[in-house]
Amino acid sequence: MSPLTWIAVGSLAAWGWLLLGQGSFWLADVRLPRREDPAEWPAVAIVVPARDEAEVLPVSLGSLLAQEYPGHAEVFLVDDGSTDGTGRLARELADRADRARGPALTVCSPGEPEPGWTGKLWALRHGIALARTRTPAPEYLLLTDADITHAPDSLRALVSSARGADLDLVSQMARLRVATFWERLIVPAFVYFFAQLYPFRRVNRAGARTAAAAGGCVLLRDSAAERARVPESIRDAVIDDVALARAVKRSGGRIWLGLADRVDSVRPYPRLGELWRMVSRSAYAQLRHNPLLLMGTAGGLAVVYLAPPVAVVGGALTGSPLPVAAGATAWAAMTGTYLPMLRYYGQPLWLAPLLPFTAALYLLMTLDSAVRHYRGQGAAWKGRTYPRPARPGAAEEGARP
Missing domain, CATH: 3.90.550.10 (Spore Coat Polysaccharide Biosynthesis Protein SpsA; Chain A)
Structure with a gap:
């Protein structure tokens, strides 16, 4: 199988696990x-x-x-x-x-x-x-x-x-x-x-x-x-x-x-910049300020959320039906799991297929959070900036699921 097919199949397998093994997180009930x-x-x-x-x-x-x-x-x-x-x-x-x-x-x-x-x-x-x-x-x-x-x-x-x-x-x-x-x-x-x-x-x-x-x-x-x-x-x-x-x-x-x-x-x-700062100020703290967790999270987001549309488009352009089928199925699973949350918020359901784009934004926000940390800006909120805690594992105690 081509690398694109492997990625598409891997994304589909990940969605199978999320649907069955992650506490029905998507039901919003x-x-x-x-x-x-x-x-x-x-x-x-x-x-x-x-x-x-x-x-x-x-x-x-x-x-x-x-x-x-x-x-x-x-x-x-x-x-x-x-x-x-x-x-x-x-x-x-x-x-x-x-x-x-x-x-x-x-x-x-x-x-x-x-x-x-x-x-x-x-x-x-x-x-x-x-x-x-x-x-x-x-x-x-x-x-x-x-x-x-x-x-x-x-x-x-x-x-x-x-x-x-x-x-x-x-x-x-x-x-x-x-x-x-x-x-x-x-x-x-x-x-x-x-x-x-x-x-x-x-x-x-x-x-x-x-x-x-x-x-x-x-x-x-x-x-x-x-x-x-x-x-x-x-x-x-x-x-x-x-x-x-x-x-x-x-x-x-x-x-x-x-x-x-x-x-x-x-x-x-109301604006993207304000939402960006809201997410990025604590995203890297959520990952315990750990570069390995950052790389794993970035890779996971890419495989789970970005790979399905890439597989569909790439497979269609190269005439490969298997990545198209696997990518489309994974994309459909992703879309279906997002619908209950959109209903809870009273939002139009056509937003659900756009979740890969939103996930890409979250990936960039997370990377920006890490960059801000290493620049010494830490978690900034209303004029205060909080660096990594001095006590080992202190803030990270809350970041482990």
Whole structure:
């Protein structure tokens, strides 16, 4: 067989394995587990790290202050060195909120992070410590980003699911904004690739090694956080959500991850450059800053996603039916697995055959992430740059599936 045929057959075999052996990652049907309203609703501290989020705060913080939760809940917004008036705006929103109905709000600022801490985890540390001084002490912590909006019953549903399924960590992957052409092309694929790397069913299986969470919405039992020494044990993790899930699972906690229906991100990424930076700032950290893993990932992306259309076109041009047949079958399998995610995002299904093009963009973003790392730029976010952690394997703890 020609090299093109071998590549096409190899890609087809890879898709056969992905379909049958990767936890049905492509079904996009994992939702909150069984719910059970407790006889007495536990106290919850909602901790929101925020750095320069004045643009989205009126919507996101407003949704938290409007939570219809039967028990005691308090919001702790941690202003992480903002320069756009985030803290002041938060206090103004709290003054206008209906305090008789929704949670109270405390706004605080911990100052600049100590060496060895990422800004978000430093803010979470301060917010969690402050929450634990309150009466009643929180039984659960809702860790949510400042660009995430929650439906009024979101907290109630999360607590009911945690209680009903006896879970220490419940995380929902917020539905990201999809409005522009580039968001339609890249955002659903981002979640699709994440689910392929960390299949939700495998994450949720007791005893499985795979662990992951989505940092925008994490309900965490406070006792599990203390047992896992969170956030101190993951203080320099760039991919903090996966590191958090690994720490909780490793310490004996039960975790759950799925897609959200009424938890949404309002952060816009209208242009390709903004989406590129969103992916590339942490892609190489996901690979543990390992050149061999980078080469393996690049090769894997090429064989799985780029080879099928190349085989179809190359086989057609050379009059070779076998690579055309194998490539077309692999391309069809790829397209079929992407359809559920496009439906979840309400996007046109004609985008599915374009997944090889999107994968090529992700490959270039990953390579760019490595280049930025070796140039000393590391993972950059809102004026801060995080190099490779000094502690061996610290940030990488969260990058292993």
